[in-house]
Each structure stands twice: as structure tokens, then as C-alpha cells.
Amino acid sequence: MNPITRIQSTTLVLPQENIDTDQIIPARFLTTTERTGLGRAAFYDWRYDGEGHERADSLLNAPESRGRAILVAGRNFGCGSSREHAPWALLDYGFQAVISSEIADIFRSNALKNGLVAIVLAPDQHAELLARPGIELCIDLESMSIRDPHGWRAGFTLDAFARRCLMMGVDQLGYLLAQRAAIEAFEER
Amino acid sequence: MPRTLFDKLWDAHVVVPETADAPAVLYIDLHLVHEVTSPQAFTELRQRGLPVRRTERTLATLDHSTPTLPAGANGELPYYTAEAKMQVETLRRNAAEFGVRLYDFGSGHRGVVHVIGPELGATQPGMTIVCGDSHTSTHGAFGAIAFGIGTSEVGHVLASQCLLQRKPKTMAIEVDGRLGAGVSAKDVILHIIKSIGVEGGTGHAIEYRGSAIRGLDMEGRMTLCNMSIEAGARCGMVAPDEITFDYLRGRPLAPQGADFEAAVARWRALASDDGASFDRVVRIDAADIAPTVTWGTHPGMGAAIDASVPADDDAQTVKARAYMGFEAGEALVGHPVDVVFIGSCTNGRLSDLRVAASLLRGRKVHPRVRMLVVPGSEAVKQGAEAEGLHEVFRAAGAEWREPGCSMCIAMNGDLVAPGQTSVSTSNRNFEGRQGKGARTVLASPATAAASAIAGAIADPRALRADQ
Ligand code: SF4
Numbered sequence: 001m002n003p004i005t006r007i008q009s010t011t012l013v014l015p016q017e018n019i020d021t022d023q024i025i026p027a028r029f030l031t032t033t034e035r036t037g038l039g040r041a042a043f044y045d046w047r048y049d050g051e052g053h054e055r056a057d058s059l060l061n062a063p064e065s066r067g068r069a070i071l072v073a074g075r076n077f078g079c080g081s082s083r084e085h086a087p088w089a090l091l092d093y094g095f096q097a098v099i100s101s102e103i104a105d106i107f108r109s110n111a112l113k114n115g116l117v118a119i120v121l122a123p124d125q126h127a128e129l130l131a132r133p134g135i136e137l138c139i140d141l142e143s144m145s146i147r148d149p150h151g152w153r154a155g156f157t158l159d160a161f162a163r164r165c166l167m168m169g170v171d172q173l174g175y176l177l178a179q180r181a182a183i184e185a186f187e188e189r
Numbered sequence: 190m191p192r193t194l195f196d197k198l199w200d201a202h203v204v205v206p207e208t209a210d211a212p213a214v215l216y217i218d219l220h221l222v223h224e225v226t227s228p229q230a231f232t233e234l235r236q237r238g239l240p241v242r243r244t245e246r247t248l249a250t251l252d253h254s255t256p257t258l259p260a261g262a263n264g265e266l267p268y269y270t271a272e273a274k275m276q277v278e279t280l281r282r283n284a285a286e287f288g289v290r291l292y293d294f295g296s297g298h299r300g301v302v303h304v305i306g307p308e309l310g311a312t313q314p315g316m317t318i319v320c321g322d323s324h325t326s327t328h329g330a331f332g333a334i335a336f337g338i339g340t341s342e343v344g345h346v347l348a349s350q351c352l353l354q355r356k357p358k359t360m361a362i363e364v365d366g367r368l369g370a371g372v373s374a375k376d377v378i379l380h381i382i383k384s385i386g387v388e389g390g391t392g393h394a395i396e397y398r399g400s401a402i403r404g405l406d407m408e409g410r411m412t413l414c415n416m417s418i419e420a421g422a423r424c425g426m427v428a429p430d431e432i433t434f435d436y437l438r439g440r441p442l443a444p445q446g447a448d449f450e451a452a453v454a455r456w457r458a459l460a461s462d463d464g465a466s467f468d469r470v471v472r473i474d475a476a477d478i479a480p481t482v483t484w485g486t487h488p489g490m491g492a493a494i495d496a497s498v499p500a501d502d503d504a505q506t507v508k509a510r511a512y513m514g515f516e517a518g519e520a521l522v523g524h525p526v527d528v529v530f531i532g533s534c535t536n537g538r539l540s541d542l543r544v545a546a547s548l549l550r551g552r553k554v555h556p557r558v559r560m561l562v563v564p565g566s567e568a569v570k571q572g573a574e575a576e577g578l579h580e581v582f583r584a585a586g587a588e589w590r591e592p593g594c595s596m597c598i599a600m601n602g603d604l605v606a607p608g609q610t611s612v613s614t615s616n617r618n619f620e621g622r623q624g625k626g627a628r629t630v631l632a633s634p635a636t637a638a639a640s641a642i643a644g645a646i647a648d649p650r651a652l653r654a655d656q
């Protein structure tokens with residue numbers, strides 16, 4: 001995993017509340033045994049019609065949406081199934097961060113482990129971002145803040161451990177394996 | 190200081206305590222594995238040259254991608270896609286290579302992962318239990334901390350038998366009083382989610398308490414805990430009692446003989462202390478719970494069966510009603526149904542099949558309806574066939590299938606067609622969950638069976654009255 005300290009991009013806004021992981025990646029794409037190449041399946045049923053043709057009315061298909069790395073989504077994003085395919089698909093589509101006022105526990109944990117920065121903002125600040133789609137934002141993990149070029153600023157908190165792993169680009173398994181002595185002692189009890 | 194059941198179990202599994210800088214290292218007693226969320230984790234282990242740390246604490250089965258039709262004349266199972274078949278074979282290969290027990294076809298124990306853990310007696314009070322599957326919360330019915338994890342974490346547990354976890358907050362949901370006739374555990378949990386909302390439990394571990402909960406049998410408690418995740422909760426649990434111990438006694442992977450009695454003595458201490466405080470308490474009167482169904486596109490969009498579809502005009506309600514094909518203010522009862530699905534880790538156990546069969550005996554599934562009955566495991570299937578339930582379903586015009594997740598997640602080719610309405614005993618009614626464009630109404634087995642007969646959403650209490 002590459003270290004992440006800041007993410008700068010225009011936002012893509014999906015204002016729907018309770019976007020569940022079945023929307024982020026429908027179950028029929030879960031038969032894969034790989035974790036790569038799932039960007040095509042991201043929001044598949046929102047982006048493609050019954051015949052597999054791109055839907056012109058989907059914001060996610062608009063040429064200007066490509067390359068937008070910050071997803072701002074309605075409340076309670078990522079609820080439902082624990083499939084890690086959801087953050088894999090979002091990352092492969094091109095997102096590096098997702099912002100909402102509430103993000104489901106398992107999704108958030110999965111996202112952070114894969115370098116998809118999941119940020120929960122206070123409802124009023126979240127509402128401001130929902131109301132201004134396509135603005136330029138800079139997410140800074142060092143100061144745990146989000147800014148736009150005109151002086152708007154919002155602070156957020158991130159679990160200290162997850163933040164350190166993101167900023168150093170280290171994965172959590174290495175940390176766990178280093179606890180071996182403690183684990184062995186526990187098993188002896 | 191008085192402690193909650195959750196606190197006691199958490200404390201007993203902390204390997205390294207949580208600090209501001211790092212989450213706790215939490216020991217995992219039982220790790221359940223299935224074909225969909227494990228391949229990438231085994232790949233990770235292989236790439237790093239790591240073994241599975243505790244194979245005896247790891248148990249695998251096949252459920253999501255497997256066909257529910259038997260092998261054809263050529264002896265081949267009718268997999269939906271080549272990829273599905275490869276996923277199954279990948280788990281077989283991984284299990285053999287890493288020395289993990291796999292309950293495969295023909296083992297007599299294969300089935301939906303959350304059905305087989307309890308029926309084997311692998312799920313026990315006081316444990317920490319995880320699986321790469323959000324409905325792992327089911328196992329909390331035994332007084333265990335049980336929760337779903339992602340695939341990276343599946344790798345963590347395989348390699349270290351531990352997880353990095355922050356302690357969640359606690360929430361008590363107390364349901365007191367007597368449940369009415371025709372009201373089941375499924376109705377209780379649909380009512381709870383409707384009341385607290387799909388994010389009502391986020392960040393919390395729920396303990397279900399109160400006289401109505403104590404009165405549920407183990408299968409009902411599993412149905413209840415199963416859907417804790419649908420309220421956003423990390424996990425749900427019920428303190429173990431005589432009902433729990435009676436269920437476990439004699440199960441193949443439970444302690445046997447004197448060991449079992451010693452275990453029971455330990456398990457009796459697993460209850461929240463009097464005066465233990467929860468971060469949040471919700472009280473529900475059992476008498477207020479009717480047979481409950483969903484009308485919308487998440488499990489919190491529910492209503493009593495004799496109510497009508499909300500006429501609210503907020504964007505979410507309007508969108509959900511349009512997707513589902515409901516009119517504002519339309520009565521739920523009488524809305525036409527195309528498919529009825531009885532099965533899943535929520536309601537695919539023997540008691541669920543018995544309830545459905547009791548209503549279908551001597552009756553017919555409405556000609557408009559395709560009804561699929563899918564036992565949760567091979568053991569459930571054998572049990573049901575020993576009682577002749579399969580004959581009841583077939584005589585009524587329903588299809589009797591092989592065990593698996595089936596239409597709950599529609600990965601194996603068991604699909605609801607676009608625009609069709611399905612009354613389903615599973616746990617998720619998200620858009621497209623049962624197939625692209627499928628419309629899912631979540632319900633209890635009794636409501637599903639009554640609806641199959643009527644060809645429309647039906648109140649099971651009315652059907653009982655006719656008998
Ligand atoms: S039955 Fe449904 S909810 Fe349960 S494990 Fe299978 S897919 Fe998941």
C-alpha cells in the first residue's frame with residue numbers, strides 16, 4: 001500500500017441515503033477469486049441497463065466524473081454485507097476517499113485497510129458538501145482537515161492507528177504478527 | 190463494578206489492551222470460512238509464506254455460490270457460471286493445502302455457514318466468533334461475541350487467530366410481555382429495525398433482553414440476532430440459559446459428558462450483572478408487535494402487515510415505493526406476489542420449515558406464484574424429509590431444493606426476475622438483492638407461506654383462523 005498524506009480532487013456527489021454494498025457491487029460479481037479489476041462492477045446496476053449498455057443518465061458514467069477521487073455520499077454509506085469487494089471496486093473505479101455523515105462499521109474498517117480513506121463529517125458540514133457537487137477539495141490526513149480553495153474548512157477525526165497505517169502505507173497484518181509473543185502467552189493461559 | 194455480558198466476554202478475549210494509539214488485539218475462538226470471502230485471504234497467506242495458525246479453530250463450508258439443484262445425469266453439479274465452480278474449487282484447494290476442515294458436498298453437514306455452526310455445536314456460549322460475512326451476528330444467540338469481518342481480516346484471523354478491534358458501545362433492547370399468536374422472532378426483529386432504524390445500532394453491540402426474548406427457542410434467538418447487522422449493529426447477543434444448554438447437549442462439536450456439565454457451570458455465569466449499565470437502552474412492548482413485513486428497499490422500511498404503505502413524499506420513500514411498485518397508502522395485504530422464498534440463515538432452519546409446512550398442508554400454492562423452499566443445511570434437509578415436510582411442500586406445488594444461500598443473495602442462479610415481487614424469509618430487501626430489478630418483501634415463514642397460498646401478501650393470522 002502506498003502512503004497517503006493528502007488527497008486533492010473534485011468531488012462526485014451521490015446524495016442517496018443508505019447506499020448499501022449491494023448497490024456498490026452487486027452480488028453476482030462476487031464469484032471472483034481476485035481483488036483486482038472490480039472497477040467495472042462498481043455501481044454496476046446504476047451504470048448499465050438490462051442489456052449491459054452504459055446509461056447516459058448515470059453521473060458515474062459522465063466523462064467528467066472519471067478521475068474524481070473524492071466521493072461524497074448520503075448518510076449511512078456502505079451498510080449491508082461485509083464484502084470487501086465494495087472498497088476494492090471503489091478504489092479500482094478511481095475513488096481514494098469517501099465522505100458521509102455516517103459510514104457503516106464494517107465498510108469503514110474494510111475501506112481503511114485498503115487505503116480508501118473513509119471520513120465521517122458532522123451533519124451540517126456534510127450537508128454543505130452534498131449541496132455543492134463537483135467542488136475542489138483537499139483532504140489532509142496530517143491535520144485531519146478538509147479544505148476548499150475558498151477558505152471553507154472542516155475537521156474530522158480518524159482512528160489514530162488506522163491513520164498511522166494509511167500515512168505510513170503499512171498494512172495491519174504485519175502489526176498483528178508482531179504481537180506473536182502476547183498471542184502465545186494468551187493461548188497458554 | 191457490574192459488567193454487561195458483552196464487557197465480560199470482551200475482557201476475557203483481550204490479548205493486548207486497547208490504547209488511544211492502537212486498537213485491542215482480540216483473540217478469536219472460532220473462525221468460519223466460506224468460498225466467497227476467503228480466496229484473496231488465502232492468497233495473501235500464500236504470498237507471505239504463512240500457515241493457518243489454529244486450524245482446529247477454523248471451519249469451512251460451501252454455501253453462497255453452490256447450486257440448489259442436484260447433480261445431473263452426468264454427475265456434475267449445475268453451477269451457474271464457471272467462475273462459481275472455480276470459487277468452490279478454490280476453497281477446496283485452499284482447505285486441503287492449509288489443513289482447514291471443510292464441510293463439503295456429501296459430508297452430511299454442508300450448509301449455510303450460520304446454520305451449520307450452531308447445529309454442529311461449534312458455536313458455544315462465551316466465544317468470540319467471526320466470519321467473512323455480516324450475518325455472523327447470528328451466533329450471538331448463544332451468548333457469544335459474533336461479528337462479520339472483511340476479507341483482509343479473514344487473512345488476519347487465519348494468520349494470527351486475532352483481530353484488531355476497538356471496543357463498541359453497548360445497547361440493551363428489552364422486549365417484555367407476550368408475543369401475540371402468529372408473531373415470530375422474525376416479526377420481532379423487523380419491528381425493532383423499523384423502530385430504531387437501519388443505523389440505530391451503528392457502533393454498538395446489542396444485548397436482547399426481557400421476558401419475550403427469554404421465551405424464544407434457540408432458532409428464534411438466532412433469527413433475532415441474525416438481523417442485528419440490519420440495524421447497523423456490530424453484533425447482537427442473548428445471554429445463555431437452560432434453553433441454550435439443552436440445544437447444545439449432545440451436538441457433535443460441543444463438549445461431551447462431564448466436560449459438557451463443566452462447561453455449563455461456566456456458561457451459567459455469562460449474564461449481565463444486575464445494575465450493569467448500557468450506553469443505550471430501548472424498551473419494546475411485545476404486545477405492540479404484529480406480523481411485520483417490509484414495503485421498501487431497506488430492512489427499516491417495514492410496517493405491520495395490516496397497515497398500509499406510507500404515503501410520505503420524501504425523496505427516499507417515493508423512490509422506494511416506485512422501485513417496489515407500491516402505491517402510496519396502498520394496503521399491504523392483497524398486493525400481488527410472484528415468488529415466495531423460504532430459506533436463508535435467517536429462516537432456513539427446521540422450525541421455520543415446520544411453520545411453513547403447517548400452513549401449506551392440504552393447501553395449494555397460488556398458480557401465479559413460484560415458491561422455492563431451500564433448507565439451510567444438509568442436516569435441516571434430512572430432518573425435514575424425515576418428517577415428510579418435503580412432501581407437503583411438493584404437494585402444495587413448491588420446489589424443494591438442496592441447501593444453500595440461494596435466492597437470499599441470488600449468486601447461484603436462483604433469481605427473481607426484474608419487476609417481480611418476492612415475499613422472502615431472508616434478511617435483505619436492497620434493490621437488486623434477489624436479482625436485478627427484483628422487488629423483495631421481507632417476512633416471517635408464516636407470512637411467506639400464507640402469501641404463497643393467497644398469491645398476494647397475506648396475514649398468516651387470517652389463515653390460521655380458517656383451519
Ligand atoms: S443465507 Fe443470505 S444472508 Fe445468510 S449467509 Fe447466505 S447470503 Fe448471507
